[in-house]
Amino acid sequence: MAKNRHATLTANKKTAPQWRNLHSRVLSLLLKLTKIEAAILAFAVCSVALGLGNSLQSDxxxxxxxxxxxxxxxxxxxxxxxxxxxxxxxxxxxxxxxxxxxxxxxxxxxxxxxxxxxxxxxxxxxxxxxxxxxxxxxxxxxxxxEQSSTAVKRIHQTLKKGDNLSMVFDRVGLNARDVYQVVQSGNEGKALTRMFPGEKLEFVLGENNQLEQVIRVKSPLESIHFIRNIAGDKTYFEINRVTRTADIRKVYRSAFINDSLSLSAQRADVSQSITMNMANIFGGVIDFVLDVRNGDQFTVVYEEHYLDGEKIDEGNIIAASYSNRGTTYNAYRYTDPDGDTGYYNEDGVSMRKAFLRAPLDFTRISSSFNLRRLHPITKVVKPHRGIDYAAPRGTPVFSAGDGRVSASGRSKANGNYVFIKHGESYTTKYLHLHRRSVKKGQRVKQGQIIGQVGCTGLCSGPHLHYEFLVNGVHRNPRTILKKLPKAKRLNANLKAEFMA
Incomplete structure (x- = not known):
């Protein structure tokens, strides 16, 4: 057995030089190969190895x-x-x-x-x-x-303060030619250049990031689509207005007043906008600070709009009632044949008076109408020709009636102010505003927001100074309303339709 082991070792020693010579010859041959020949050889070796690997792969x-x-x-x-x-x-x-x-x-x-x-x-x-x-x-x-070359990419953009249309297109990676082609699509295209901060655009990009669509989202129910089209060698965008219909659900809410209308409504899960609309409906008969008492009760039926099962906004108040000091006021929404919509009681009398009893939801009256009042800052006896309504800064201020803005500006004494002329005889003034929301010459409706409570000008705290003038003469806003024209009443034919 030892002899056999020795013979094997001897044989290995004799064959070793032969293997070394073979290795040298192969190496010499490889060095002489061209690049193409070497590539072919490498491919063949890899193919053999890959075949072995595939045959072994079972897991x-x-x-x-x-x-x-x-x-x-x-x-x-x-x-x-x-x-x-x-x-x-x-x-x-x-x-x-x-x-x-x-x-x-x-x-x-x-x-x-x-x-x-x-x-x-x-x-x-x-x-x-x-x-x-x-x-x-x-x-x-x-x-x-690999991303498909035909994949559609959607990019959403919200306009920021200081943005223009070119800046928004540039953020998406589009150029001035794209802007020009979209704007030239008509009046709706030109309207894109007059958009405001907060408005939304959606861009649809196709192959090579080519602009296929621009979508202006005006509301959850309405959008305007600018769609790329090609006619010969001309590229243009056609307009398609898309509207959707919301599901309308009627909501019923009722609550007793324990402190204020706004807080009680909030506890009853009534939104601020519905509460404000309800206050405007009854604003001609109820002062929601001075007249409200604990134990008052309100009931309101209004619309909620749903899209794809999700609530998107609230609609109109259909009917409402308010019980105050033993008297119940009812209001029902009605649109006459001319398209005018209002709220009327059960006798067909409009709930809308010529003027609101108060142009805001205030906390208290801090200073009443007084022709011999001592001014709190100048300490000089000077007529106070209006009423000061104390309210938190930013509280909305409403137009007391329909009219046209005769002045909107700022002065040292009045701060930010708005004057509204109602026909030929009446004018209302709103002073010390934090912010003005209307411009001179603008028409306004009763209950429309015209500004916010502030403390600009000569002012000791946030409040609204409200004045009421009849033929240029200052009158007490809290007593003059009783002398103003009565509310509109439906005629016999319309009343019959309303009561049906």
Whole structure:
């Protein structure tokens, strides 16, 4: 046996120089190969190695990322895999959790759920839990997915203060030619140049980031679409207005007053806008600070608008009632044949008086109408030709009646002010405003917001100074209303229709 071992060693020593000579000859031959010949040889060697590897591969956990992804897709969802863009992070399950038979494996991988975002594709194999990965390569395998050249990209933009249309288009990656083509689409296109901060645009980009659509979202129910079209060598945008119809639901709310209308309404889940509208409806008969008492009760029926099952806004008040000091006031919404809408009581008398009893929801009267009042700042006896309504800064101020703004400005004594002329005989003035919301010459409706309570000019605290003039003469706003024209009453024919 020792002799055999010695013979083998001797034979190996004799063949070693032969192997070294063969190695030298092969190396010399490789050095003489051209680049093309070397490439062909390398391809042949790799093909042989790949064939051996495929013949040995029997465990699904060692499959390539491309194979796993493609095996989990249907024919409709398969797309080529590219290694230039998006990274695919594929977490494979552990080897122990994978079924062994081909049929079970196919069913297992068909359950893979892929979550895709702009940078990654995550595969979640449910219901099998992810335990320890089979290998580092299978846990953090990297590849890339090709983004389809025809994929649609949607970009949402909200106009900011200081924005113009060109700036918004530039943020999306579009150029001045795109802006020009959209603006030239007609009046709606030109209107895009007059948009305000907070308005929304949606851009639809196609192949090579080409602009396909611009959508101006005017409301959840209305949008204007500018759609690219090509006629010959001319590109233009046509306009399509899209409107949707909301589902209208009627809502009933009722509550007793324990402190103020606004707080009691809030506890009854009534929004501020509905509360303000209700106060405007009854504003001609009830002063919601001086007249309100604990134990008063209100009831309101109004509309809510829903789109795709979600509430988008509130609609009109259909009917409302308010019980104050033993008297109940009812109001019903009615639109006459001329299209004028108002609220009327059960006798067909309009709830809307010529003027509101108070032009805001105030806390208290801090100073009454007094022709011999001592001014709190100048300490000089000077007529106080109006009423001071104390209220928090920013409280909305309403126009007391229909009219036209005769002045809107600022002075040292009055601060920010608004004057409104109501026909030929009446004028109302609103002083010390924090902010003005109307301009000179603008027409306003009763209950329209014209500014906010503030403390500008000669002022000792946030309040509204309100004046009422009849033919140029100051009158007490709290007593003059009784002498003003009565409310509108429906004629016999309209009343019959209203009562029907």
């Amino acid at each position: 699904p956990s060692t499959a390539s990322i491309e194979e796993v992804i493609e095996s989990s897709k249907t024919e409709d969802t398969k797309s080529p895999i590219n290694t230039d863009r998006t990274t695919i992070a594929l977490a494979l399950p552990s080897q122990n959790s994978i079924p062994k038979t081909d049929t079970e494996q196919a069913a297992y991988y068909s359950q893979a759920k892929f979550t895709i975002d702009s940078n990654t594709v995550q595969a979640d194999f449910s219901p099998a839990p992810l335990s320890q990965p089979a290998s580092p390569k299978s846990v953090a395998a990297a590849a890339t997915a």
